[in-house]
Amino acid sequence: MMEVLSMGGYGSFVWSAYGLTIIVLAVCIIGGRMGHTKTINDVRRRIRTMEVKS
Template identity: 60%
Template sequence: MTMQEFFAMGGYGFYVWTSYGLTLIVLLANIIIPVVQRRQFLRALALKQRRQ
């Protein structure tokens, strides 16, 4: 089996690799978005405490 055959996946390569890519994007978003939201929340909280 050549690399080209592996990536072609019997003619279904586009669908297979697209689904892998979308899955990776969703998994990364599930990691990154909460981290960003937590940082924003902590900044807002610190700013609110400084005002008081």
């Protein structure tokens, strides 16, 4: 286990690169989903407001 974590003495570099990758991909995935949900809600609210006015 320690051998895997140490990565031949380069553990801090290897794991930080993989950790950063996971964070960036998570930001892309979650950001995209949140943006889509927000747009759907905004457009739906706008349509309902227009229907009430008309």
